[in-house]
Amino acid sequence: MKNRPDYAVSSVDHALRLALLLQQEGPMRSSELASRLKIARSTAHRLLAMLVYRGFAQQNEDRRYDAGPALRPIGLNSTQVAELRAFAMPHLQTLRDTTGETVNLQVLSGLHVRFIASVESTHLLKVGDREGQLFPAWDISGGRVLLAALPPEELVERLTAEPEFDPSQLDSLLKILDMVRRRGFAINDQHKRTERGVTAVARAVRQPNEEVIAAMSLAMPTSRFRRDQLSRLNAEIASTVAAVERDLRGSPRSGLPQRADAE
Known part of the structure; x- marks a missing residue:
């Protein structure tokens, strides 16, 4: 059982949880993700924008977010x-x-x-x-x-x-x-x-x-x-x-x- 670090960085934690949610549960709207993490929609938008920039998320044609290409495996370990x-x-x-x-x-x-x-x-x-x-x-x-x-x-x-x-x-x-x-x-x-x-x-x-x-x-x-x-x-x-x-x-x-x- 892992304990939460004493000096957790909440923005990093939220971004990682967003990426995991998209990877595990598939496409979701930013409002859904904000609700799941109990954070403001504006915060969710900022975090998702950075995840999209780094390839950990992508936005589909229906405006929902999904796991991005950075979560795919590569041919090297x-x-x-x-x-x-x-x-x-x-x-x-x-x-x-x-x-x-x-x-x-x-x-x-x-x-x-x-x-x-x-x-x-x-x-x-x-x-x-x-x-x-x-x-x-x-x-x-x-x-x-x-x-x-x-x-x-x-x-x-x-x-x-x-x-x-x-x-x-x-x-x-x-x-x-x-x-x-x-x-x-x-x-x-x-x-x-x-x-x-x-x-x-x-x-x-x-x-x-x-x-x-x-x-x-x-x-x-x-x-x-x-x-x-x-x-x-x-x-x-x-x-x-x-x-x-x-x-x-x-x-x-x-x-x-x-x-x-x-x-």
């Missing part, structure tokens, strides 16, 4: 995520310092992408911290890099079984992924399903056995991106990826998985 993040973080920070733009590390969670590390830009106008958030893999540059590494037949089977994916977009996506394989990188420029005004470039991070384990992306406001920068930015990312991969090859640890795409 906590030890593997911690190891990969520890290897990559110094290099992500160096890339951020070199380019001045936000740098992210992502892994597959089913057919979605989880941001496991994020180093924010030094600019006032910037793409913010996305750590812990989940996005459809087919909609963002890092996700496309990871999908391009899957066996084509498996990829098609999984996409057609994914309820969030529009099957009418399959042929277009397969052509994009084929281009990603040939070029070695992906670029996501103001895609309609992700944030307007954001451009991101991504490359795959591979294990010593050449299996793709993650994607590294560089994200910036589109207003600051120019096409003549692409070659330089891509080279900077490639150099950083190579540095992470060298560290992975030199590590005696073997906790990292063969492929980070499990449901």
Whole structure:
């Protein structure tokens, strides 16, 4: 039996209870959640807004709240995520310092992408911290890099079984992924399903056995991106990826998985 901490933080407790209610009982209205927790509706709205921002809740078309994508499992266990993040973080920070733009590390969670590390830009106008958030893999540059590494037949089977994916977009996506394989990188420029005004470039991070384990992306406001920068930015990312991969090859640890795409 666990006792309530002597110095409990009520707002944290309320947010965690909201997330658990949504996970255990399914969609509920904010008024219902406020009533269950015996808190003001305005407080419930503020807490739910933060849960939605971090992916622990989502709002459905009927305006009810449901458990968010952050509560879904990913293809790495906590030890593997911690190891990969520890290897990559110094290099992500160096890339951020070199380019001045936000740098992210992502892994597959089913057919979605989880941001496991994020180093924010030094600019006032910037793409913010996305750590812990989940996005459809087919909609963002890092996700496309990871999908391009899957066996084509498996990829098609999984996409057609994914309820969030529009099957009418399959042929277009397969052509994009084929281009990603040939070029070695992906670029996501103001895609309609992700944030307007954001451009991101991504490359795959591979294990010593050449299996793709993650994607590294560089994200910036589109207003600051120019096409003549692409070659330089891509080279900077490639150099950083190579540095992470060298560290992975030199590590005696073997906790990292063969492929980070499990449901």
